[in-house]
Amino acid sequence: MRTRRSLAEFKAGILAGDRVILAQAITLVESGLSADQEMATALIQELLPFTGNSFRIGVTGVPGVGKSSFIEVFGGRLLDAGKKVAVLAVDPSSSLSKGSILGDKTRMERLALDKRAFIRPSPSSSTLGGVAGKTREAILLCEAAGFDLILVETVGVGQSETAVKSMVDFFLLLLLAGAGDELQGIKKGIVEMADGFLIHKADGDNLELAAQAKVAYQNAVHLIPPSEKGWAPKILLASSVTGMGMQELAEELATYQQQMKGSGFWEKNRGVQRLTWLEDQIQELLGRAFLNHVAVKETLAREKPSVQLGLLSPSMLAHQVLDLFLNSKK
Numbered sequence: 001m002r003t004r005r006s007l008a009e010f011k012a013g014i015l016a017g018d019r020v021i022l023a024q025a026i027t028l029v030e031s032g033l034s035a036d037q038e039m040a041t042a043l044i045q046e047l048l049p050f051t052g053n054s055f056r057i058g059v060t061g062v063p064g065v066g067k068s069s070f071i072e073v074f075g076g077r078l079l080d081a082g083k084k085v086a087v088l089a090v091d092p093s094s095s096l097s098k099g100s101i102l103g104d105k106t107r108m109e110r111l112a113l114d115k116r117a118f119i120r121p122s123p124s125s126s127t128l129g130g131v132a133g134k135t136r137e138a139i140l141l142c143e144a145a146g147f148d149l150i151l152v153e154t155v156g157v158g159q160s161e162t163a164v165k166s167m168v169d170f171f172l173l174l175l176l177a178g179a180g181d182e183l184q185g186i187k188k189g190i191v192e193m194a195d196g197f198l199i200h201k202a203d204g205d206n207l208e209l210a211a212q213a214k215v216a217y218q219n220a221v222h223l224i225p226p227s228e229k230g231w232a233p234k235i236l237l238a239s240s241v242t243g244m245g246m247q248e249l250a251e252e253l254a255t256y257q258q259q260m261k262g263s264g265f266w267e268k269n270r271g272v273q274r275l276t277w278l279e280d281q282i283q284e285l286l287g288r289a290f291l292n293h294v295a296v297k298e299t300l301a302r303e304k305p306s307v308q309l310g311l312l313s314p315s316m317l318a319h320q321v322l323d324l325f326l327n328s329k330k
Helices: 007-015 019-030 034-050 067-080 101-107 109-113 128-144 160-165 189-194 205-223 244-265 265-291 293-309 313-327
Strands: 056-062 083-090 117-123 149-154 171-176 198-199 235-237
Touching: 007 019, 007 034, 007 128, 019 034, 019 117, 019 128, 019 265, 034 083, 034 128, 056 160, 067 083, 067 109, 067 244, 083 128, 083 160, 109 117, 128 293, 149 160, 160 171, 160 189, 171 189, 171 244, 189 313, 198 205, 198 244, 205 235, 235 244, 244 265, 265 293, 265 313, 293 313
Parallel strands: 056 149, 056 171, 083 117, 083 149, 171 198, 198 235
Antiparallel strands: none
C-alpha cells in the first residue's frame, strides 16, 4: 500500500496543476478520518493565497433537462477559448448510490479526456451541509490548481440548490419547453435564486415550443422582485446539438462578471459565502463532537426505544443529552 503524500507534496502537485494529485487531495478532504481531516484543513490553509481567481458557476435544472450534455458542449467552448474548466457534481444521494458521475464522464467525453479539464463528484457526507462543505473545499483546490471556470452541477432541482447557491458567483437554471405550466415542478425559491435562465434543447421540432416557452418564462420572471445586486436575469435559448445560444451565454457571463466586480458585489458576496461556510463548519464539528460523546451515545442508545414507543418525547430526550454534553465540558 502506497504511503500517503506529505502536505508539501500535495501543495506542490496542486500548484503544478497535477490532476491526479488534485483528485487525491479532494479524496483527502472528503475523508472522515481525523488524521485526514487535520491534513486537509492544513492543506486548504496553505493553498488559500492561491485561490479565489476563478468564475464559479452553479448549473441546475430538473432531471432530463440535459445538464451533462450542456456542460460538455459549453465546457468545450470554454476550452477552445483557452480556459481551464473544472466540473464538480453535487449529489446529496451519492453516499448511497455513488452518484451519476460515471455516467456524466461517459457523456462528457471531451472534457474527461482533455488535460485542461477536470471532472469530479462531491459525494454527500450524509447531510447537505456536508455536501456544501466538501464542495467548497474542492472549489478552492481546483482554483489553486489553476482552473479558470468551475461548473458546480447539481443532480436535480431540490434541497441542494440552496447549498450550491451559497458557493457560486452565478447560478444558472436550465429549463425545458413543454405543454402546460412552464414553471410546474420548479420551486419558486429556486427560480428567485437564478442569475440566468437557459431553455435547453431548443432545436428541431422543439425550437418553436422553446420560443413560446421563452415568452411564458419572461412573464413569470418579471414577477420576481429585483435582487440587491441590481442584475436582471435574461432568458436564453440554447441547444447542445446545434451549439445555438452558447456564445450568447458566454457573453452574458462576461457582462455579469464585469458588472458585479465593478459594483463591489462580487467580493461582498464571496465574503458572505465565507461566513456561511464558517457557520456550516462549526455546526458540522459540533454535531460530530456531540454524537461521538460517550455519555450522549450511551443515553441515546438506552432511551431511543422509549421515543420510538411514544413514551418519551424527542424534545425531552434531546434536551437531556444536550445537558449531558454541556455539563461534561464545564
